[in-house]
Amino acid sequence: MNVSHQKLILLTVCLVALMSTAGVAMPYPILAPIFVDSAPDAFNHFMGLPPKLLLGVALAANPLGILLGSTLIGALSDRLGRRRVLTGTLLLTFAGYLLTAYALWSRWYLLFVLARFVTGLTEGNVAVARAIVADLHPQLDRARSFAILNAVLYTGWLVGPLIGGLTLPLGEAVPFLLAAGAILLCLAVLLAFLPETGERMHQDQSLLQVMRGQHSFRLLSADPLLARLFWMQLAFAIGVNAFYEFYPLWLVEYARLDSRGIALVTALMCVLMTSASVLLGKLGHKRAPLELARINAVWVALGLLGLSLLADLPWPGIGLIVLLGVPLAIYNAILPSWCSERFANLGQGSVMGLLTTIFCVANVLVALLGSVLTILDTRLVLVLGALTCGLAAGWLQGVIREAAEA
Known part of the structure; x- marks a missing residue:
């Protein structure tokens, strides 16, 4: 579908993605201190369970919701329209943040986990944002548009943790109230500037038929x-989530940082991620996309392995955490763009929804398994991440050969 004011639409999508992602990223630097580095109470020692185990369950609740929601959100945007689905998901996310803030204020652990799950159900809407960017091709270059969107997403990962880490001392509920306010701003921007972009698909089917037959997993058949790409990406996403979810705990245990210190480290990493993504979008790259993704998967694997060995050297470890932002940014800019082009006939919303689904499956697996491993040693989670990223790099070589033959 050809639309007018493509650059304004891209800017609007980027602003919505920025504020939405900031809300998703905000809890990362604050959950580890809340559970592991706070005075014991009925919240962080619920039913006498280890705080690290409770942390793992809390980490898993949100991506589990995103997993269930993202299997349908992308496909529903193909059927109902991007704008309508994005509006509905933002409204529900707003309600979820308010419920999360209340759970923390009342020190109600089970409600907190439920609120994180409910919020996650609609936070998979990044798939819709990516689908809108894909809709703008060929009026706007797909690879550069994805690079710009990724840069904005990384900026959200910078802004969110900074807000969370710096406002946590004001009260544990405060960051989530601020996130709810950001979502309201998202809604205002969306309703004012975002038109419908994509051609609606599956109009001959009822909504129930779409939900049954057009969920993301049906693409695998x-x-x-x-x-094949699904299994490769799942392995890589397990490694990435091992890093994202548990480097804050590494910083608490080995570098003795509080929420503000974790927020600063996260911000520095996200500055590098944003810069790398912007440069990639402006300068392009000479290597084949999947080969470039494979090389950066190897660098991520080596970085995670190195971090697991630096427990006694916290400052080099902090530097390595920051530097890992570069290969992560390059990989995450390249793969969605390639998938968008290669599998366009399957529906951009569905394809982007599948990528979000893969990330969330890995997120849940790592949160649950990682919480058990951290009881033994936090570094074991990083070793697991290094192994799965290395495995993904090997599988990606096979995907490259198969794509060339196809």
Whole structure:
């Protein structure tokens, strides 16, 4: 579909993605201090369980919700329209943040976990944002548009942790109240400036039929190459989530940082991620996309392995955490763009929804398994991440060969 004011639409999507992602990223630097570095109470020692185990369950609740929601959100945006689905998901996310803030204020652990799950159900809307960017091609270059969107997403990962870490001392509920306010701003921007972009698909089907037949997992039977890519991307996402979810705990245990210190480290990493993504969008790259993704997967694997060995050297470890932002940014800019082009016939919303689904499956697996491993040693989670990223790099070589033959 050709639309007018493409650059304004891209800017609007980026602003919505920025504020939405900031809300998703905000809890990362504050949950570890809340559970592991706070005075014991009925919240962080619920039923006498280890705080690290409670932290793992809390970390898993949100991506579990995103997992269930993202399997349908992308496909529903193909059927109902991007604007309508994005509006509905933002409204529900707003309600979820308010419920989370109340759970922290009342020190109600089970309600907190439920609120994080409910919020996650609609936070998979980044798939819709990516689908809108894909809709703008060929009026706007797809690779550069994805690079710009990724840069904005990384900026959200910078802004969110900074807000969370700096406002946590004001009260544990305060960051989530601020996130709810950011979502309201998202809604205002969306309603004012975002038109419908994509051609609606599956109009001959009822909404229930779309939900049954057009969820993200059905794509795995539609294209053998995509099915192989699924397992590769799942392995890489397990490694990435091992890093994202547990480097704050590494910083608490080995570098003795509080929420503000974790927020600063996260901000520095996100500055590098944003810069790398912007430069990639402006300068482009000479290597084949999947080969460039494979190289950066190897660098992530080596970085995680190195971090697991630096427990006694916290400052080099902090530097390595920051530097890992570069290969992560390059990989995450390249792969969605390639998938968007290669599997466009399957529906941009569905394809982007599948990528979000993969990330969330890995997020849940790592949160649950990682919480058990951290009881033994936090570094074991990083070793697991290094192994799965290395495995993904090997599998990606096979995907490259199969894509070339196809």
